Amino acid sequence: MINRRKEAIQGILYVLPSFVLILTFAVIPILMSGFFSFTQYNVMQPPQWIGLDNYIRMTKDPYVKASLVNTVIFTIGTVPVQTFLSLVIAAVLAEMFRGHFGGFVKSALFVPVIASAILVGTLWSFLLNPRGIVNLILQALNLPAVNWLGGKATAMFSVCLVSVWKNVGYFLVIYYAGIMDIPRSQYEAAKVDGASPIQCFFRITLPSLKSVTYLVVTLGTIWSFQVFDLVYNMTGGGPGTATQTLVLTIYNAAFKEYSMGYASAVAMLMFLFVLLINAIQKIFFREKEV
């Protein structure tokens, strides 16, 4: 009995430091975000309860509307491309190049992953400069130069492009690990039955990677809701509101206008979307298991 109690005290003592931190920096803050979203709060004066006013204001805010539209465009512009590319490259590497060459390709594609989004954004805004390398290459190919970050449609396209460039290596590694988990015997049996590599890909690889694909798609979609560093550094949300994002809207409302209450309401909206995506993923997973 005494031993039991001693064990419990020890266990609690080991967990305590993390518990204090999780409580202070995760649990209490989310409750506070929820509370602030119903208040008007400029940090100087105590928060004032205003009910649903922030949420009503949000429905009329052009920045919020632009952010949501842009998030959808960004998701469509990045998730399918990066999922497809990383899957195909991983499958090719696992099927044909398991040696040093494949290792080199994987290592090279992973380099953009370790660089910060700020660094990547800085580098690419030079490459995409009206007189930068990308336009020089286009001119050498007798194609017209493009004002990449200056035009509304091209700015969004550029941000998507850079994001895909940065993230393919990350998803590639996840897919590659997933393919390595598929038992080799399945492929060998298929080969004996005369299946081509392409048939193997569609009949064995792809179905076995279903859960990995859910992960890659969900993660990519959630990331689309969290874009900040890249647009902050490359376009500042512009031109106009062409690359405005939710986090940029939260940041500007909170730290430029000191509307903490309104910014919290936008943050709660973002939270709602992330929860929704998680829930959709869970439903898909359950369906699969049944």
Added chain:
Amino acid sequence: MTAIKRNLVRGLIALVLVFLALLAFTPFLYMCIISLTQKSTLDLNFAGVDFNFNNYVRVFKNLNIARNFLNSVIVTCGACILNCVICSMAAYGFSKKRWPGRDKVFALYLATLMVPGQVTLIPVFLIIKQLGLMNTHLALMLPILNAFGVFLMRQFMMNVPDDLLEAARIDGCSENRLFLRIVIPLIKPVIISLTVFTFITSWNDFLWPLVTCTNQNMQTLTLAISALKGNYSTNYGLVMAGSVLAFLPPFILYIFLQKQFVEGIALSGVKG
């Protein structure tokens, strides 16, 4: 015939892969080359261009880069150590000790993983401000810690056999010694993975330092790069020199710890 055809296909695919690898890597090479010049254009015409380290000298002498670099090193190292110590302790308490309410508390930890950092940015900022921690290294470290590390280490620690711990206990090993001398060495691989993961997150972090570092002297390197780009937008060599400095530490670590890097970062996939 088919062998030739197969080799041809293989060669073509290899070519495409080389192209993709170059596409991923050459921008960084470009960054390094431009950082050594005082060019006022972004093209690849290097006729009559002098290659030197003037930009590096300048960022260290005239700008605060050394201080920014030091801040990043302190914050990143601190975050790595804190994260490993606190998460491994918590994982031990969760996996090897029984106490009332344990599973409920762990479920709460897991639930916090669903909340993106940007959602709680404002309250965390206000809490840090209330605690008087604005413009401190500690403020930059604390929010890096999250339940993900606890979850990861707990998974790993569950595989440490209880019999082993029991045997050590019978031999008179104290509880803290048991944790430090037996459990920690056994979970070394996951400690390395978590360190790498924390390193990258902390070194590359932008939004949080942007909000908490109002004092120039406390800014991290990632913030400094952003400021550099804003203030010296046409001094390409200078901006690239700063970027190279920000890129080198994670890149060098990556070269030496490639496997752990890939594992550590791939692990974060579990987080979603």
